[in-house]
Amino acid sequence: KQEVTQIPAALSVPEGENLVLNCSFTDSAIYNLQWFRQDPGKGLTSLLLIQSSQREQTSGRLNASLDKSSGRSTLYIAASQPGDSATYLCAVRRNYGQNFVFGPGTRLSVLP
């Protein structure tokens, strides 16, 4: 059974810092991995999707990497801003499966 964990559970940083969020999964037979952000009481916003054949994806100040063999993905946020404050979730889709398994999330606070 696929299990997904995220470290740290919560993170508080001053504005302008570069930061790394970690996502680990137990079964390397994945189809893709997706990073989301969620503001309190809201839906999920897709940030980046990495296919299993890819090593990284970039969008603006965000960069996500994937190492299937070690069961890890990282989300790098450059020059953090208070507007980045949210919960960040990673979700792993198994091969040819239709269901994602979500990690518990990292709650990020960026202080002005």
Add this chain to the structure above:
Amino acid sequence: DTEVTQTPKHLVMGMTNKKSLKCEQHMGHRAMYWYKQKAKKPPELMFVYSYEKLSINESVPSRFSPECPNSSLLNLHLHALQPEDSALYLCASSQEQGARIDEQFFGPGTRLTVL
């Protein structure tokens, strides 16, 4: 248009009521999903529809009944719910072409409170 819409935004119902949640997308996606999310927890998959057919039911109690009338609409019918069913209900969709499944797009959710 990468939007998934959900109605209503908020719903309060008694344990004897019957209500429905609605979800709509116009991205041409052929897979649609219902998730349940409790406070400070990740979303939990409930149902998946693929080409309007139910493909995954994650052992959800029968008081939740999904329906996919067409490729753009997804409903969740609620009946005789319990207070512990109070949660944020999220709808999502994704493109699906054979074995290729792309990223999921989520709606804003319906906040359900069962009294």
